[in-house]
Amino acid sequence: MKFSSPLLASLCLLAALLLPRLEAANAQPAGSRVRGTIESVNGQILIVKARDGTNVVMRMAGNVRLTGVVPISRDEIKVGAYIGVTSVRAEDGADQATEVHVFPEAMRGTGEGSQPWDSAPNSIMTNGALTKIAGHEGQVLTVTYKGGAKQVVLTPQIVVVTFVPGERGDIRVGAHIIAATGRAADGALEATRISVGRDGLTPPM
Numbered sequence: 001m002k003f004s005s006p007l008l009a010s011l012c013l014l015a016a017l018l019l020p021r022l023e024a025a026n027a028q029p030a031g032s033r034v035r036g037t038i039e040s041v042n043g044q045i046l047i048v049k050a051r052d053g054t055n056v057v058m059r060m061a062g063n064v065r066l067t068g069v070v071p072i073s074r075d076e077i078k079v080g081a082y083i084g085v086t087s088v089r090a091e092d093g094a095d096q097a098t099e100v101h102v103f104p105e106a107m108r109g110t111g112e113g114s115q116p117w118d119s120a121p122n123s124i125m126t127n128g129a130l131t132k133i134a135g136h137e138g139q140v141l142t143v144t145y146k147g148g149a150k151q152v153v154l155t156p157q158i159v160v161v162t163f164v165p166g167e168r169g170d171i172r173v174g175a176h177i178i179a180a181t182g183r184a185a186d187g188a189l190e191a192t193r194i195s196v197g198r199d200g201l202t203p204p205m
Helices: 005-024
Strands: 033-042 045-050 055-071 082-089 095-102 113-117 123-134 140-145 148-153 159-165 176-183 189-197
Touching: 033 055, 045 176, 082 140, 082 148, 113 140, 113 148, 123 148
Parallel strands: 055 189, 095 148, 095 159
Antiparallel strands: 033 045, 033 176, 045 055, 055 159, 082 095, 082 123, 113 123, 123 140, 140 148, 176 189
16 A cells, blocks of 8 residues: 555654653553563664563663673683672572673673662672682682672573673664663653673573
């Protein structure tokens, strides 16, 4: 079906008027993280299929920060590095890591501390300096941060990643992302930071 230019212009105007309302209707609360796969890219507008199967419509902020996430070797986990660890409490009471991200030196200090995380039920995110590696084959890490320290146990299946500068070309259909969102003045769900898995990687954080 072909549309005349006036009709096409009217449809585009209608979409532009409805978009903020559609974005505001998203169930995602302000300040939440959206994890999922990009289904559609239209300028600054993304449709992301979230982990629960729902489609989330969001708008990239004009100053959105893009970061690439790439896999690295477990050998890159070294004393002195500034790292982040997502962990869950195992049945034996140990904090078992599900992933480790090694920050570039320029990002040292990012999110320092230990706090509840939303990647899985009862998960914890701990960011700090890696001050000790112990245990059989170095599977116990001590992460030290201002006001405390936490020991986490690695498993053979641990996923290890680092961050690289992101590019607009990373934002494409099929890419797996984690987006930090908020509400814009017009009520639209707006992504202020997006971490994008490179080469098909799903960011494990």
